[in-house]
Amino acid sequence: MVTTISSTGTDRYVGTAHSRVDGPAKVTGLAKYAGEFAAPDLAHGYVVSGGIAKGRITAIETAEAEAVPGVIKVFTHENRPRTAWLDYNYRDAVAPPGSPFRALYDDVIHYSGQPVALVVAEDFETARHAASLVKVAYAAEVPATDVDAQAEFAYDPPKKRAGIKPPPQPWGDATAAYEAAPVKLSNDYRLAVEHHNPMEPHASTVVWDGNGRITVYDKIQGVSNSQGYIAAVFGMKKDEVRVLNPYLGGGFGIGLRPQYQLFLAVMAARDLERSVRVTLTRDQMFTFGYRPDVRQRVSLGADATGNLQSLRHDALSGTSRFEDYQEVVVNWSAILYDCDNVALSYKLAQIDTYTPADMRAPGAVTGVLALEIAMDELAYATGQDPVALRLANYSERDRTEGKPFGSKALRACYAQGAERFGWERRNPEPRSMTEGRELVGWGMATGVWEALMQQSSAQATLTSDGKLVVGNSTGDIGTGTYTILTQIAAEVLGLPMEDVTTKLGDTDLAEAPVAGGSWTAASSGTAVMKACRKIAADVFAMARAMDDSPLANVDFDRVVFEGGRIAVAGDPSRSVSLVDAMTAGAVDKVEATESAGPDSGHAKEFAAYTHSAIFVEVKVDEDLGQVRVTRVVSAIAAGKIINPKTARSQILGGVVMGIGSALEEESMLDHTIGRFMNHNLGEYHVPVNADIQNLDVIFVEEEDKANPMGVKGLGEIGIVGTAAAIANAVFHATGKRIRDLPITVDKLIG
Template identity: 55%
Template sequence: MSGAAMGNVNRVDGPAKVTGKAKYASDFRGDGLLYGRIVDAPIARGRILSIETEAALACPGVVYIFTHDDQPSLAWLERNYRDQVGPDGSPFRPLHDDVIRFSGQVVALVLADSLEAARHGAGLVRLRCEQEAHATDLEEQRPESFEEPDSRSGMGKPPEPRGDVGIALVEAPASIQERYSTSPQHHNPMEPFATTAIWERDGSLTVYDKTQAVMNDKKYLTQVFGFGKDELQVLSPFVGGAFGSGLRPHHVAFLAVLAARELKRNVRVVLERKQMFALGFRPPSIHDLQLGATAAGHLTAVAHDALGATSRFENYVEQIVNWSGGTYDCPNVRLGYRIAALDVNTPCDMRAPGAASGVFALESAVDELAWKLGMDPLEFRILNHAAKDPNEEKPYSSKQLLECYRQGAERFEWHRRGHDCGSMRDGSILIGWGVATGVWDAMQVPSSAKAVLGANGKLTVSAATSDIGTGTYTMMAVIAARTLGLSVDDVVPQLGDSRLPMAPLEGGSFTAASVGTAVQKACLKIRKRLIRLAKDLDGSLLAGVDEKEIILENGRIAIKGDASRSHGITEVLQRTGTKEISRKTLAIPSLLKQRKVSIKTHSAVFAEVKVDEDLGTLHVTRVVCAVAAGQILNLKTARSQIMGGVVWGISMALHEESVMDHAHGRFINHDLAGYHIPVNADVGSIEVIFVEEKDSVVNPLGVKGVGEIGIVGTAAAVANAVFHATGKRVRSLPITLDKLL
């Protein structure tokens, strides 16, 4: 591992999770708790003619049933509320009217004094609907597609064309023109969505919700229901996975708060696994790519036109084609992106939104062109490496992609690769090696944080962000401990509470850069105060010493190179009668510097597959992922993030597919038996290399984030390895047995 790493620290929240002390949204209780069960729409488009609830209300234990017929007036009906990450359009309003917009839409909520009674009551609700013609096939809706509208925040539209792609393709000695596609996928975190709403005696609400954004949740709920800012608190101390599905508030939270407010009772609503498939998902995508190159292998033309899906009521867009114009050096580029409205719920961000799909298409096409030229696919990528960002015409703040190629290839032993398809085998087992490039944006967004150092030497750092399993608790503790020279065990990180200092949602690989910078800034203020107190002590050993010559380590304030001249932090606080030092700060990006450069994270992914020549069975036996992501804060959790991304990339390549029954407009494999995800036997060796990369522009910590980059490029590397093994190019994910035979 590189010398850039700051440590190898165990998760500070690990003991709570493995001992069961960590409480998730559905673990919180309240007196007289009511259990909510959702009744969902059986059709994809139409209207509700009637809802018969008499039999359900007669069921013992059933207390109340909410439908669109008796929903109270809500503030959002007048404000047309949009949440922080919502796309353009009209957000879905649960139980608002009789219109059915997608299959699985909530049409009623049954409340009962037990889970069993709620489930039984929900089964007795009868719906009579008027069905209308629906459309759920993306290709069939292509004629009705439209150009990407003004993009939502963080999703830049494709850049304007450069050069003349048409002429370049005609004149290119070598070119390809192919279509690639990806299937819809669902996040399927281990913890289903759940909300427990606790009704307080003063009329306020405490809401425990599964979310990646407690501040977003609070804004949504207070505006929709008209609560004052101090009348509703959202907590999400632990989240059992989300991967982007929890960025937006869902109808689960809305329903729980609605019931708690109207009934003045404590309420819990939990989704069944099949109901998770009515939430957002990674939309299907279709990609048409044309590439041209000189006989020597220099790219001369890139044209990438993609079609993505959205809902009828919101224009969800992804940054899906931009990567094709910015990954390699090419003078002629044309990018196009259209979206088609389907009768589904609005898609939502799913780990590396846009890039996971778009880079699969690009990197598959690049591989095809290299093969057509008779070039080594890795050498082709190195030859076309972009020294500056071609899309933005700016230098990179840092870019060690070439080193990723070099170190990854060395670890993978790429030089041993057979040139021809099917040239590597072990008996009847065909062996294939593939490579792909990964790229993702590196971002910092404004964030606040608070740090409080007590006289006992214990430090508390807090911010209203989330930890969805990515290691945010540990990241905050590591940064704080190292800034003030404390043991990680002496730091208490706090998050997942809307009362804490403002912080961004956890997503986009920007949490460490944003919240971490704020934590560091608050701790630096405490450091400055500590040094001043130590220098002002009677008989201080640090009197007259320049602050630049003072360090904090091992719980002491000392002079560099002279540990004998030091004071303990607790000694300083106690001798000065200081009960605590508290500092709160806001950290914002240095836009003046950042606007002058392009800031990206890069990777090189190498994959090995083994295919049974007779049966067509396929296994990924080895992956090496070399990543350049700036400063690595904690090796253990960073490596875990990349490994998780690689596993998901393997899953995207070979397993995951939400199958739509277009006749009924409903996903039919809506459980973990029919929706395939990899198990241990499906995943071979995964090696992670962190390439040393220093970046003084991205943020004061020099970090870029590792949440998304692990998945980007992995599916393409696997698909390219399959071609090398079998000679069969599969351009539609997932690569299933029928596509190989």
Template identity: 75%
Template structure:
């Protein structure tokens, strides 16, 4: 495993002692001992509990709700429905959150209209959870049902171009060349339809919100969210509150994968009940109810590739239709990746959406890329066989040195060739017999497959605070969350290096709206965004302390410029003359001040972004073994070679890639949210029937970090949260074809598709 060393971009005032080294997660002990508290675990005096009653139909209207029996249960405080709900700010714009797609956001208990299965139709609030749950079973709801439309194939012909583009989502570029004409005249042609089933996020921690009513009338809200600022904005707008009346916290998140980007309906219901009852309320969703909102939406794709006999692409067409709800125009980047990955003179990329009677889909780890890259990378494998090319050689023959979807801008860095080279060597790709069904081990067929991965390298506007106290302790933080990625740890490493302190002298605080604002934790931008902000805030503190040190009587730093200052071992010394030094504690105590503090902002480099495009790349190599008689597929080996700029912490970084690969295995072989189109309901809405990879499914996963220098941000980092999953499903699909000779274009690859 290698990592980039790039001291020019990491603008530390000290030495890279911790950044770049493998460090265990500082939040680990709290999590494994149970000391870490999650949104549904915070206590409050007089806490009441809400239980959601979910609709049993997917489309229609409520004709009656009978709640008297539930209200008669001892301990029940209130049954809230659309008929008796408190008045609040119901306008659409007030319900918008920071990552909402265009349209009219869902408003729980707004009226009698049912727009998706499992929609909340009532909230039972009681003195304890068990009473609320029991009373909820006594609420009787009558409906006038309409036939739902949930089959994307049935409405494919009604798909449309989104009239309003979703913020941050690039629409497909205008076509170039003449893809249809070039395909018709191409000597070699590959064309196919590809699909990936609906998938649900299924984080370990269910969605929950605890609203604490404080004595001064303000609200402290513990919400399962990947960015507390988003929940804060949402609750303040919806309920017409002043910003300082609401404080939202989420110090720990038990998995989100994108399901926690938007405030979900339990947050609204908890605040609604708290305001109505004037007491603290907690609402926790059941595992079944976790199927009633955001999920990775199915997309129907077609890819058409034309090539010369030597494998040179002459035409590329990638079209996708994705489902959305009837009330929002959800959008992802699905087809653009094909135009970014490969050099071709005739390209057409289209993306349309179609209305379904479901909840709005949502961003799920590497949204769009997981779906679109599966299609193009499977098609490229088909083209490799059609032209007799090695799959790696074919990709290198059509390697893109610039981004054709962005007017041909060059990449700021791209070490994808090194990913293929190092990954192939580690995997032993040269020993591969390309003929399908040619490799065998006992009764199992052996297959080797490869695919490319790609994800945007982004940086968002972020801020952070750093505070140094006379005891030599440093506290840093902002409102972003650690969603299990190791953010607490890498920010501590950055802060410690910047001021030359040991890591145990640094405290990092996250997930609190009283801290400086930062974007939601998603998109693989947190390290670049919050990491740079923390570094800048610490550097500002360092400059302040340095000035104080220079002003001391007989200061060893007198007449020394800041650019010669070295922060290490809790001291400030002079570069090249370590004997001239003073400790941070001595400076603070001599100055007689109780703290040195700084708040700094960091944002994307506009000059860089005007000149370059930034992406993280990977090459994924997979070995599968398929029982010839049973059709059972085992992924026995994976090598994932990642080019992601500077790696801040190889240990937590590797963990991110491992998690992404495991989710990719799930997409390829197991995960499928099954809709019964007659009633519009997901039927396998539990962890017993919705299959995800478990320990017995996972064998050897090898991660390589390829050296890459990038200057898109001062830290030289690229995101790692998404890249591990992108392309993994395609590599598995390609390996299964190599093993069996059967090309499966519709995921997951279940046994029936191979027998």
């Protein structure tokens, strides 16, 4: 039976462009988000944020706030309900080692902006006003928030974070090889702290049903995480907690873990025995996770033609006092390029901030930035073309794992990207290309990200009217998951896409991992495919058993599903409709739940990564120091592309975030008071429409067996390497090498 996603039937959905099936709901406002769901007798909570970065609360006065008409209760550490705490019962799927932050737990202040009270009132405006009347006195201590100043206390994390590979053991002798190398480069690199800033702020709406069961609408990238958190912290059974998040207004990793508004909303709802909503302000979105502050040094030794003889990459990353946040920063250097003498190190330094958080392509954005700027510097030092230098040091194996790549079409990325961009017309001399009063620069870089698959389940139900419903608990964080799962299901059963409904973001559905890591298409997609195949097999058996069935004596592997029918491959006249088969089988629905995971031999024997080559043109006003990114060509090798339209959008979004990293985004810490000072969208700059010009995406053909779908995921790869390519283009334009990003006016003309 031909029911794979490479079906030879006429209904070709997978691999073709389709608009988002959830698009109409989003553009018309029918899509509801966590802070928009209605509930009877709904109260509103407003968080009071702390005023110091380190110390203790010595007094908290709430009487004036409580006297405001409409205020129901003010919660503080002094009167909060007692609960169980997750340290002892629960570890969420993405949490680093340590003790998770506990809101209103005691009088200790761990970081600036920490919640110190929750005002609950009949409406949001009253709660906000009353919150301004809460008075808090502190015994302040001097915070330590500068990673450089804490470097002497750096340590190798004793407990490794699940899923995060530590640096491999060194091979060869990187120090001796570096000293002997004819060409030596050793420099420090830094990418500024960044906050996620999705359009939708974090919010939780807790619906109280009066029977001890709650329904929670939470801003989360995986509802199972919130359900497990609530059950553990509040001593509830999982079946007493239903969590939903049908739509997410951007996540980028900050929605992987439950944030403190969820605890506060559930705490208040249980205490007051009524529905409660807590929505954070934009200012408060800066009071938890962020892309960490990482200090890096990359040292390259090479021969006169640029062949690497020594590679060393060292990183020091900031983390909170209460958790050892870790990500893969330095390993990419040994994965991307072949070198016989490699030493990598990754250490942590504790600072008085909240724990950093995964942010789109965590670790790779940071580590590949340093590596790819360093490789550009090596190209200039040895007189080599930057593309040719990378090809000369091309790796055919992942030496960190000792495995060959299952597929790697990076050479084709270089070739196709360079051709589309017109790279051969580049004059390599810095400051040699101009247009009017602007300096023109062309730069490039490589991108890499893991092609991951997680254990996932999915359910499917085909009803006797020929309609199909599929789904699981994972979320669609704006990537197009609703659409691609609909395509996969429609392809397997040969149904029109409009006859397929996909449901996501509900703990009542089959369990699936959080939406992150670029693994959703491979994980949930494969599970949906398997569930639909099971239904296909069951309905085929009914069709074959019909009296005088045209499919009698036909084997399962000799039929195709198309147009709502089961037909003999090559002979569409011999067919049975799905509806007729179910009628003959006397069933009104056929259901299946299937699971899929990374258990294939291919996944164990081969390394799986997505790759990219990014080519960038910038124009720099030398007098004003303004940088414009005028062209980007991003060539992507990511296995099978399920939907080129949504896939292209993913790469475009990643590229735009990369432009932000390179030129604009910077969370500024005042180390004297330990506070991020630009905690709003007026002073924390992100790219806007006027910053974005000609972005071009190429999907390079690539086949891989890392998972049954042959997909590699696209959420992360678009951003990796983009900032480095921009920095390299700025050097080509100006002759100024900026290693401390973002590249702002003062760094170019100062």
